[in-house]
Amino acid sequence: MILQRPTPHGGTGMADLFTVRDLHLSLPDLNARPLFGAAPRIDILKGLNLTIPAGQVTGIVGESGSGKSTLGRCLIRLLEPTGGQIDFDGTDITHLGPARLAPMRRDLQMIFQDPMSSLNPRHTVGRIVADPLRVNGIDSAEARALEALDRVQLGRDFAGRYPHQLSGGQRQRVGIARAIALNPRFILCDEIVSGLDVSTQAQIMVLLENLVAEMKLTMAFISHDLSVIRRLCDTVVVLRAGEIVEQGPTPQVFDTPAHPYTAELRAAIPLPEIDAGWLHNPA
């Protein structure tokens, strides 16, 4: 499924929605701050190069501290990189200010890991889903919000409820509805199933798969769980300590990992099957 949009690069075949070149991000280390002068900086991202093809799901996998969430937040410009360049559909968005970003916001959406803290506890579900539409000046926000609730199979009577009245899976459906209501060109999913029970996780993954197919979504799917990535993603980027270890089409990366770290990550997953050797055999 490829969105046919003209791009300045005029690439043939698959167009890249994002092109990231030599992306760097460092933050001041406030714990190590000296009495006088600036705090030393910690490098979170150390020169990443990647592309995110339109109409595909790109998996970003890594352990804690790998910089996967930071990379994601740079893509939708919740964070400003300290070096390198991010092109979104041919536009350099690396250092755009709030005013220049504002018109692009509706195309850069995000679904959060913790649906409880990402939904304002004082707003009803209907308002949470309709607000993005209203803020972006779209007509009939309420009607579209209800449509989005239908799409995530929540049903319209959920519009009047508050987030704390929902189960974890229902909250995550609200988060998804809010993101897709705008019909954005890109959605970032940050560990969106890792806080859920396995049975709920399975339902949400099935829903996501259907939405990706129906709406031809372009997504970056951040997860620490290779198994979930394998199911949903077309391509995968493996991160470790702020650097890309390996990237490529998902089946290739999984079946013939080029880097030993990828193989180690894969081998560390406890598959639900009896395997007496798993605990003690090295990867």
Add this chain to the structure above:
Amino acid sequence: MAERGIPFRLWLAGGWLMLLCAAALLAPLIAPHDPLAQDLFLERLPPVWLPGSEPGYYLGTDSLGRDVLSRLVYGTQIALVVAILAGGAACLIGSALGLIAGYFGGWPDRIIGRIVDIWMSFPPVLFAILLVAVLGTGLHSVIIAIAVIDWTRFCRVVRAETMTQARMDYVDSALVIGRSRGGILLKEVLPNVLPTIGVLLSLEMGIAVIVEAILSFVNLSISSDDPTWGGMIAEGRTQIHFAWWVLVFPMIVLFFTVLSFSQFGEGLKDRFDPVLK
């Protein structure tokens, strides 16, 4: 979620405050006597249920023969005006600065933080006395003094609460949907901080009543003829051995009022905050 009934303490606190409001608004109709009228033939009359009382002077009279009940009722007017104006002004200043400091961080936070630190290193009552001495006595200086001193209470708590809320993902998600920073502060963060502000405001109203009483007690509020609870307490203190009622009734009223304000805020939050249901 099932609707819950109104808790007992909210009834009690709300009832008392309603009674006070009614007394303040309808003082001329309720008060049996002129609160300023002196009558030396009627000095230090005990309350009606004690021997030696006069009918019509329900809570007795003070050393100048003024009716205690009438003075209490008119004192309510001053107490409530101070509570609402001083509490409200402190709330507005403190909350606005607290929201700004907590949400934007950086140099606004540092500047506001320093001011709060400096402010809070003055002993509040002495600060108030100093301010009133400079501004001159009178109701308006009492109100200004309380607002100028007590905004820091709001500022500190609101700042902390705002910082907590600003770290929540819903703030990021509002950025993602394209809200401006100011819009996020007013539409996303403020509603989540509002219950805290409400509780603080209610507490502050009680504190304002006390501070006004203290200032009256040291004779720095409005003119000593005007009926204020603090002034009555100050007067009653000197005659505690001959006429305890002059001291005790204003103290009881003051106690219930301050208690009601604090219980009212907490009770409202418990009852009506959708997040707690």
Add this chain to the structure above:
Amino acid sequence: MSALLDIQGLNIRLGRRGPRLLRDVSLRVQRGEVHGLVGESGAGKSMIGKTIAGLLPPTVRQVSGTITLDGTDLSALGKHKRRRMIGARTAIIPQDPLSALNPCRRVGPQVTDRLVHILGWDRSRAEARALELFNEVSIRAPERVLRAYPHELSGGMRQRVLIAAAFAAEPELIIADEPTTALDVTVQRQILRLIADMQARHGTALLFVTHDMGVVAKICQSVSVLFAGTVVSQTPVEALFAGDGGHPYARALIQATPRYDAPDDSLLPVPPSIIEGLRHDIAAADAAWGNGHG
């Protein structure tokens, strides 16, 4: 030989008239085995561990049931005796290694406290024992760790310290409450390996609380699956993972677990008919139970 831990007909409810949190839970852990306790959030798996340890919050009441540890009925003991017995013969490996250690105290005394207070050892003997255990869980520079504060250690290191502490008094039963849930997969594998090694070497029985069927398959010998406070299935792991033993719900949980080697045959939602069946049975059981308990 009788089971090490034998729970029979355990009912726990919220307050005096509240809903049941555990419904007629019966559970056996044999000596020296690793018994998995699996369920989704709210199924009551941590509640069972808390009940054994006597750590139920005051709002929760045990209505009926017996807990027998090594032939001794715990409910028949007085509160004080029960505490001592639990403290001497069981231990806990907690989920969150950070909050389990007091940040204001050095690691050493926190590890040796139990040995000193419950077993009555003197400090130096307890410290020697702690160092021995630190070596066993491959902590480098154990003397330094003994004198360190918790925040000076990495997450994996803290978990090692807590594992060493759990085994230090040679308990017969260790309750491991989701000990690897907060860890990265590569660290999780090391910790699981460590727990399995220690368990085999010391012959300790383990009640391993987890939500991950993958972890169960790798470390447990038998498994109980919980749904809404009810044990729906109690089997050896081989039987369950062979695909024919145990309750359909337990097998559905395995099918719902994602697997990278079979992306299209995993992550299958639990069939609603199974859930409805379970809910129906529970409602019927609750009604019957409610007649006797008001």
